[in-house]
Amino acid sequence: MCVALDDEFAELQQILDEGRLYPVFQPILDFRVRAILGYEALIRGPEGSSLARPDQLFAAAARYQMSLQLEHACREASLRAFAGQRLAGRLFLNVTPGCLLDTRLMNGHTRELLNELGIAANRIVLELTENEQITDMPGILEALLHYRGRGFQIAIDDLGEGFANLRLWSELRPEFVKIDKHFINGIADDRIKFHFVRAMQDLAEIGNASLVAEGIEREEDFVCIRDMGIACGQGYFIAYPEAYPVRLLPRRTVSALDQQSLALSPMTGGPGKLPTARTLLKMIEPVHMHASNAEVIDRFEADPSLDVLPVVQGTQPVGMINRHSMIDRFARPFRRELFGRKSCELFMDHAPLIVDQHATIQELAMMLSLAPKHYLLDGFIVTGEGQYMGVGSSHDLMGTITEMQISAARYANPLTQLPGNVPINEHVDRMLAAGSPFVAVYVDIDDFKPFNDTFGYRRGDDVIQTLARLLCEQVDERLDFVGHIGGDDFFIIFRSADWEMRCWETISRFAEAVANLLGIDERLRGGYMAENRRGELSFQPAPTLSLGAVRVGPGECESHREVAAAASAAKKQAKKRARTAGTEPAGGSLFIERRRIGAGELAVCRSSLN
Template identity: 55%
Template structure:
């Protein structure tokens, strides 16, 4: 796998090989000896079919003589480039890999990197390679040509025609390093390759990076449409491997699956097979709170600025030529913004008698706002909105200047800012709670359905736990909504802390209601920890007098004075076994019932629903008692409530 690991694993060097130091005469002599003595060595890295749980094939990689200065491809190909022998080296690499692959009788496909230049090499197209494959007992249909974009593609039509020629001979095509080069998306569109390899940059860390996750998911969607198989390169961590698996990506390659070796195993190793067979699914990185990723750059509109020395007549002409421009940025020769000129302000001044004759030749700085609002392109849009709202009202009309590294990048309008903020708020209402930024109802339901779907194919049981704060409304009424928000945020942080962020999904369904979908085996202990921590930390949000009294004064619905206990935490839990539930609606209904049972207990408590669900003919859901008692043992404090024990 060329780029997944150190450069010595590559057959064709990456662009950074261009920066390698020119080889000395010893390197030239070493290269001559390698080519003359056929001293190249082939190593192979398996490519795993994640669905079939078997190797799809192997990528052929090259090395020079062990211990020599040209053992690694970076130096090897740099020497060949300086000696103008790249094509000769690539021919030797192909022959070495083909022979080693055939000698070991390796199964599946053989992936071979090929530069755009080598694809037009007459020695590749004159039948010599076909004769070699025939002598080795290999068919072109087993060979996958990986187009490696390590050179600038000057003649795309010629490259396309060359690849179509090879496809006509039976070879298969793969685009390597999707996302790294500048023309592989075009090749994907025009050539419809059988395989597309995603660059390791987008794969490494995908389990924790919402943006990488969304990009790879989009690539996967395109592959599904075009009929291509995606191969995720650079898989080094189990978490990334599991995320790729759960995304439905067809194939994977990387150190976690297998390292390159001269004699690779023909069966997948136990580590990868165990990860494939694991019944638990990954919690996808939370891109639903993506409103936090929107920055001033999302609002950027580039308007060609004007110099501070330009006359007002020049500004007037710009406004006349382009009626869509409402403001004109004034930027000095160094790229520093110095002001904004408002269209209506200038035209209004010029509309008065003799004003244009008097001021037309004067510098435009005369009518500009010398103190415009300036924001960096990386500033979150929420912060931009706060700055605009706190500033003078004309900033909302004039907009603001957007800079990058202190230099003018463009302008943003108040209208575009308000539109984006509104869009983000609508999205947040569906996908993330704006108070805690935790996933909301939509992603929670999606993850529940993923868990249920996983159970239909052998997935493990999980626990759905509904968290609710007791006496929250009276507390909110007595202490004010600001303190109430503090309690909700406290619980949100607490739940994130007790959950395993890769196995347990934490959702905020609204108000003081939260849900955790636990795949952790010790979920009951985690719930008990949440109860203890809530009881300890809520004390910091209660006034000392109420702490001494053990509660706070309030009024009931009829306005009569009442004494309310301090807020506590109730948890209703349901153990979801395979085959018990079919939709997230059913799980939600049983969780709500369990939560009601927990709230009947004094203080913080956990109620675990152990009755079996029964679906009614009308589509409702009931519960069947296991022990017939129907009695729930009493709980005191943080004692776990476990009714219906068999």
Template identity: 50%
Template sequence: MHAAMANIRPSSVLHVDFNPRNGHQGEAAALAEIIQTGKLTAVFQPIMDFRNNAYIAFEGLIRGPEGTELHSPHQLFSAAERHGLYRELERASREAVFRSFARQNLPGKLFINATPDSLCDEFFLGDATLELLYQLGLAPNRIVIEITENQRIHDFPGLQAALGQFRNMGCQIAIDDLGEGFSNLRMWSEIRPDFIKIDRHFINGIAEDNIKHQFVKAMQSLAEICSAKIVAEGIESEADCLAVRDLGIALGQGYLIAMPVAEPRPTPCETLIRIIRQRTISVFPPTTRMAGKITVRSLTRPVGPVTPQTPIETLYRRFESEPELTSMPVVAEDTPLGLINRHEMSDRLAKPYFRELYGRKSCSQFMDALPLCIDESSTVQDAALLISRSARHHIYDGFIVTRHGKYCGIGSAHDLMGMITEMQIQAARYANPLTQLPGNVPINEHIDRLLEHRASFHACYFDIDNFKPFNDVFGYRRGDDVIVMLAQVLGQITNPSIDFCGHIGGDDFMVLFQSSDWEKRCQDALDLFDRKISTLIDETELMDNHYQGENRRGETVSYSLPSLSIGAVPVDNATALDSHREISAAATEAKRNAKKTPGSCLFIERRQLHRKAE
């Protein structure tokens, strides 16, 4: 290794003349001087363990001389690649990181970046690295080789062999930026790393983005199967940090935790520990049902077609042997020509002597030459709309499924309608179509999460009073306006990062408050609702906060404006309520008590129900 590296001073500054007249040669000379004289600064960014609020490792990074164009690692290594000095720069950088880490006696493991090409460097893989580590008092089992995938990997067997030697030394292996590189999913399966670093793209904004949330959740599941530890990179906000923590990912890294610095703190700051120790459970972004992405491909039945030359008698026997078929596709050279309806053909064959006279003739005379053809990539919603606008007989005949105009199979309108109905049911369970708020299933799932983490919260049931007469007098559209208005009010008074707002159905809502000022937020909801409800009725229809309408007997009656009732149930470690069913039942009962008081009202269940001794 380079003897000059022993005198590295992190604050050293090298002023290099990058005169444009020197051009390419000047940059190469400056880079060579940086490498030869060890003018590199090692900086370290900690990796946090959320379970014990401690740093378990530091990632070693490198910076060029301050005040120069090569201070940036991107510029530094790009220049090294241009001038054929990449491997030499990597060697000098590794030694700078090793020495600085040992000098500061930092705790835990050291993650050191390595390109796939550098793993075969004899200075890295050979005895020189071991000798340096022992000289510095660093045990090899504290070193994690973090593979950065900025090079396409062509030789996986060679990579595995090199990593095997590092493992024999006692080092562990990590993959950097999962989801960002050329082939790191394959790398994961090939080399079975000890640590997986999720690319910051998937972590930044995970608290609000359901797609990112689902990606990371899937990565976490895969990691558990492979016995690998996940590190979430790029944590920059408190909301994202708590979302990662509540997903069960134990390790995190990013600017919120600590910036990369030359001399880092060995332990987390108190502010960070307070964030991690919060008892509040983050509200996961609402699940986006992928119903709109379900395609006709999922409905396709791979039925072997007949040709236009197929005799009628042969087709008849085919229908007899396959009683579930209602239609038979007619195809020539993968091109769909038509559909033959089973029942229409049977009716014609039932005529006297028809089979005897026409049995050997072409089946094409029974064929609908204008069948409904739908590409397999079409969504089921688009297919349903197309069928509804087409000729009535297509509902009975079904449709031909194609792929780029070629025959794939057939589809049934019955199956299509069944899937549409199921999708509507599922959508209603997961999200209310009117307010787009989470439905019953997500509400129950979030209650279970809160109970599982033994978090303290208040389950508040919101219900609109006098809603039915308002709906009867002004119509369901005005009634929908009231429901949407309440949803907007709840959005205003809740903290979306910790308070879960769901729509049970109709005019019933559930909010699971973790905000400490939940009672004030409920009172704000009552006040806002009372102010807004009168704006939904024309002044000419309103008299002294009442409006007139007919009852079922046709009599004119004066009705009170809709008001809002809230039933609140506190839930903590002392409560006897230990399932979403019990909590929903208790909140419903509290709501009934609230409705006993005229006007908008908040009822809080004050009874203390204690958990039975275990």
């Protein structure tokens, strides 16, 4: 046994001495811009070695108190391989708390290595793993403050694996948080996992962090994560870790991304045409990464309107050069003589914002709001299937967003500010064109007119605004759409799986809200005394809700008119049920059209429209 251990120690020492560590890189996809954000560096031992697998390698290092030595060797091997391949974007480096506090990491060696390799510190993300217990939290916080001050970003790994990393999140405020693969595998079919991740997403928004879903292996989970609005993803479905990783997204990943999720905001540019990065594209002739700095300066001097120059390797964008930064550098004495003939790669931004042409305006705006400030000045590079197409500016993006907001305001209901009939119809037509199943729910307030006549339009407006607020609270803003048809009529397009529960919760909460608008005696009686249409004093019930719901599958309706007619018919059934059977215990009525909206029902819908 001792001999075996001695052999293992010797092999480990040889691997470290001879630099035989074997880094592989796994791409991390940014869903928001449909592009590779960067790569996580993973380490392997030499092929054919008993320490080839990372678990064996790190276990051996732990047995001989060589873990820190191994980590430092892993970091250097990963950085050299990353720089040697000129990989774009960020590099995620795994770091244990012990290594983070080690003086060898803070003594300037890493900074010297980055300078030697030409890698900017803001491209490095230190990914803190939970392989060992943190015993010195103040020391960790101080160390991370040190690294952040030098441009590094922070990530915590395997969120959900233990309680310790929840504390890390609250204490460290990382830029990236990785969700443990347990919660990602099967999330499309598991409501519990879905809601766990949704809760993590809410925390991420509050903490201004980007979530990375790890372990995506199935297309169903990939699409679910994308539609939830999770920022980034990583896993075998996107790409396997390789020594020479993919630089362009694989075809199956692009195909899954092309199953476009439907935006919920009103359109500009006509029905069904959502502005994307392509609409902001301006063609600027790029420079090759081997072009000299003098050539770049000449381009800027020849065209005063040129603010940035994209840099490409072949047809793939690899960097961006800012006009003011470049000219400022060369305004200093002897800079042109010293650096004029050197490659422009020396001064370019190696991690520009690169987005796919299909990235939506909303996704771009969200990305820029979370990105470093220099992206607002530099703008972004637009690609098609990974190939350079042009650049877009933040100025044009803001102008487009302003136009969209003006358009949304033009068609919004003035009382509730919710989308009115035009955006409602456009959204239904988009859903139908995409062949996406949904549930249309027509919402109407019963006995609203007597209440409005008795208590005045101001109290009536309070009821309508209360309902609008409740509807917005009950839907999932990333999946569902709420519109205000007019008066006391509302329309919801649900894609949430638990839509029926949300409907009943709305009915219940509306009943409670209306009761609070009445006096104690009126609340106990469930209504109030008022004049009816004949001028006679009679009892009037408190306003309640009637909801008519219709499931719409792919190909079952041709236009928003048919959906509106079917939902209106369901709403009438809900009101009839409330009148004939009395108000249901929850304080309202929900009628669900159980029949398939097929040819027979469509004929009825169409005849009702003629």
